[in-house]
Amino acid sequence: MLKTVIVPQLALLLCAWSTKTQDFMSPSVNIIAELGKVKDIEEQLKIMKQMLQNQNNLVAQLNSRVVELEIKNEALQIMAQTSLDKTESMQKENEARKVAFSASLLDSETGHNGPVLETSPLIYKRVFTNFGNGYDSSTGIFTAPLKGVYYFRFYAHSHTGIRMAVSLYKNDVRQCSLFSLKPTNTNGNASNGIVLTLQKGDQIFTKLWENTWVYDDPNSYTSFGGFLLFPL
Incomplete structure (x- = not known):
């Protein structure tokens, strides 16, 4: 009677172990999905990295443009001051001629x-x-x-x-x-x-x-x- 009970139980354990072994040895559907997610994340990181590089390039261009505008503005201020000085000088000279x-x-x-x-x-x-x-x-x-x-x-x-x-x-x-x-x-x-x-x-x-x-x-x-x- 005991032998009759143990044999079926042993068979069930062997079957369960065989199933687990197959699950372990075979590719897991969840792992493949996670690997896909990792790949997606890597792609997103690449995109973000490129976007960040583009932003850095844009900031550099803007900084260069700001410097250029500052130089032009300074040059314009110098020209304006020179023109003002010349105008005042001409006015003084004109007054002196009276x-x-x-x-x-x-x-x-x-x-x-x-x-x-x-x-x-x-x-x-x-x-x-x-x-x-x-x-x-x-x-x-x-x-x-x-x-x-x-x-x-x-x-x-x-x-x-x-x-x-x-x-x-x-x-x-x-x-x-x-x-x-x-x-x-x-x-x-x-x-x-x-x-x-x-x-x-x-x-x-x-x-x-x-x-x-x-x-x-x-x-x-x-x-x-x-x-x-x-x-x-």
């Missing part, structure tokens, strides 16, 4: 200047215009603010019986004069003008001759003026 003055002898009084024994610059006190601030109303002297060619004009007036003579000077050197010799039946009037080449700092002024007179009143008969024709 040189002109005009003045009459007496501010609001009426009377004569002279006669004098020692000549000194006539001081024209009533200033009409003084672009460039070249004329000094306290000394009567015009100082050239820049090198150039200038035009000057001066007028003088005297009454009957008065000798009148005025000369224009450049740095104490007489350049030209006007003269009226004691008219008996009319007032004396005279004028003169000259074009001079001046260096920066040259001085222009007028002087009475010794023992001569000039007259002025609010009508500004006696005057002195000049302007820059062009710079050199």
Whole structure:
């Protein structure tokens, strides 16, 4: 009876062991599936790696473009500043070229200047215009603010019986004069003008001759003026 029971059980154990052995020795369907998953993961990793490389390349390109734009922007800023500096320089130069003055002898009084024994610059006190601030109303002297060619004009007036003579000077050197010799039946009037080449700092002024007179009143008969024709 025992033998009859054991034999079937042993047969069952051998059958089970044989099945397990076959499962172990044969390819497992689950392992193949896992290997497929691993392969898929590897493919995804390759794709991600390529995407990361592409992103790195794009970042490098963007960085290069940013650097290029920064260089161009810096160059544009330099060009803009240079243009601004040139514009300001041209404006200053243009302002410097605006040189002109005009003045009459007496501010609001009426009377004569002279006669004098020692000549000194006539001081024209009533200033009409003084672009460039070249004329000094306290000394009567015009100082050239820049090198150039200038035009000057001066007028003088005297009454009957008065000798009148005025000369224009450049740095104490007489350049030209006007003269009226004691008219008996009319007032004396005279004028003169000259074009001079001046260096920066040259001085222009007028002087009475010794023992001569000039007259002025609010009508500004006696005057002195000049302007820059062009710079050199």
